[in-house]
Structure formats: C-alpha cells, structure tokens
Amino acid sequence: MNRFGYTRAGSVAEAIQAFAAHPDARFIAGGTNLVDLMKYDVETPDHLVDITRLPLDQVEDGTDGALRVGALVGNADLAYDRRVQERFPLLASALLAGASPQLRNMATTGGNLLQRTRCHYFYDPATPCNKREPGTGCPAIQGVNRNHAILGTSERCIATHPSDLCVALAALEATVLVTGPNGDRRIPFAEFHRLPDDRPEIDTTLAPGELITAVEIPAADFGAHHTYLKLRDRHSYAFALVSVAAGLAMDGGRIVRARLALGGVAHKPWRDPAAEALLSGQPATDDSFRKAADHLLSGAVPRSGNGFKIALARRAIVRALRQAAAGTPQSQTDKRIQ
Structure with missing residues (x-):
C-alpha cells in the first residue's frame, strides 16, 4: 500500500474542497472495496477524504411514497428499515443477498454504487488490464473468463459489475443525487454506470470531485409481486x-x-x-x-x-x-x- 494523506471532512462543502486540493484523492466511507484495492496496489490515491462524519446517514420519506436514502446509510440498516421492507421489499431482498453480515454492517449505499467491476486480472497488478492501465490489453478475453460479462462488452473489457443493490435500484428506476465543484445534479440510475466501450477505466458518469449525497427511489407498486x-x-x-x-x-x-x-x-x-x-x-x-x-x-x-x-x-x-x-x-x- 502506498503512502497517502488524510482529511476528515466535517461538512459536504469541506469534503468537496479537500478533494479538489489533491490531484488523486478518493472519498472513503466504509472502505469495503477501496481499502482492498489499495492493499492490492490497484488503487493508489495520494489522499483520502473521510466522509463518515457527514450528515448523510438518514432514510427519509419523500413525496408520494418515494424514499430518499442518504449515501452513508449502511447496507444492513437499509435492508432492515421498516419502510424499505414494506414498500420496497425487492431492495431489501437484494441487499440481504449480497456479501456477508459483517460487510453489510460496514458498507454504505454510496460506496456500493461505486464498487469497481470484478475481474481477477484487474485485481492483479502483475497482469495487463485496460481498466487498471489503459492500452495494456484485456487478457480475460482470451484467458480465464468464466465469471465475465456476456452483454455490453467491448474488445477492451469484459468485466462485470458486482453489486446486488444496484441491480434492484436499476429495476426501481432510482435517481442518484450528487454534488461537486459545479453544484448539484441528479443522475437517472440507468445513466450512472457506464459500459466499457473504449474507456473501461471509467466506471461511472460522475465528474471529477463529485460526491454522492443520496439515492431517491420513486414509489413502486411491486410489493406483492x-x-x-x-x-x-x-x-x-x-x-x-x-x-x-x-x-x-x-x-x-x-x-x-x-x-x-x-x-x-x-x-x-x-x-x-x-x-x-x-x-x-x-x-x-x-x-x-x-x-x-x-x-x-x-x-x-x-x-x-x-x-x-x-x-x-x-x-x-x-x-x-x-x-x-x-x-x-x-x-x-x-x-x-x-
């Protein structure tokens, strides 16, 4: 693991400013994916901005039966929230299908959306990987690819997205709320993650320095089915x-x-x-x-x-x-x- 600086942000504005001050910073909350990647030297940020103290850990009722989930709401807390279980049981089921109880206790909603795609070549710095080092190739195409993608692939990457929560949010047509140096914006869930195309190193449509603040889930009538x-x-x-x-x-x-x-x-x-x-x-x-x-x-x-x-x-x-x-x-x- 490389050496890095550290800032604990006390507000959303402070987190955005701290990120902007460092050219290769990362936001960190639960760390269940980022820390692993840092241990493997796949991610080598020069600075971490700790957002765990920010007021983004609430589940709130929206209008007309919608739900607003703060980016720091834990996966376990969200899965067992009464409103989620009653109004969005599909979401609760997907959360409980993922990871382990220990990881669900640590992982956050925003962090779950930002998981890097899964591929053993990506996680091994001794091998080439277009996602880790653009232009070096995708050995999975001709190599070990049992777990890899069959839809939306390109000749540069065939990795798969690992999140269970995100599959449910896609079906529920959620919206991702973000803020950054250029202000706030709303991203429809279908537009949040990218296909690899010719830039597989970019997983999402977030702009540099943007922070997920919440996910909004519109009312759905799928409770019984x-x-x-x-x-x-x-x-x-x-x-x-x-x-x-x-x-x-x-x-x-x-x-x-x-x-x-x-x-x-x-x-x-x-x-x-x-x-x-x-x-x-x-x-x-x-x-x-x-x-x-x-x-x-x-x-x-x-x-x-x-x-x-x-x-x-x-x-x-x-x-x-x-x-x-x-x-x-x-x-x-x-x-x-x-």
Missing part, C-alpha cells in the same frame, strides 16, 4: 454468476407493468425497457417470460469460458418472473431456489 434471484457458485458470500431483479404490477393473471434488471452479466446492471414492454398486457405464463428473456439476451456474446451464462440467465429470468407473478419471492434466508 417481486423477487431477487441470485445464482452463484455457493449459497453465501459470493458474487452472482447471474442475478435477476423482477417487479410486476398484476391484474389477476395478466401483467400490467414489468421491471427487469440483470446482474453478473455486464459492466453495469443490465436493463432493457423493450423487454419489459413485451411483458406489458401479457398473461403471466412461461411463454411470455421466455419471450422477454430471449429479447434481453439477444445481444449476448459468449467467450471461451462463460457461454453457460446465456442459458443460465434465460432460465433465471423465467424462474424470477414466475416467482414474482406468483407472489412467492426468493427467500434470502433459505437460499434454495424455489
């Missing part, structure tokens, strides 16, 4: 091979409205409104679910080790939609697939 299905190599403390966040508004056996997002398959949570539109007005049958799955996965590109993800994702989408339609969400306590 939702699920978060996470398929992984072991039942606990593992990243998703494929995950599905599904929310349905139902009228009897017919789908009125659908939301569907995938994790473990792309550089960002993967959502396609056209696939959701295929479900609108349709009966809640496996045939309808398979058509949506086929559309979602129509652009999938398998590599040497991860072609199984296409069939796995197709089955997971159908299973998740079946669970949501029946009102029998996947249990995150008993992880056996229903």
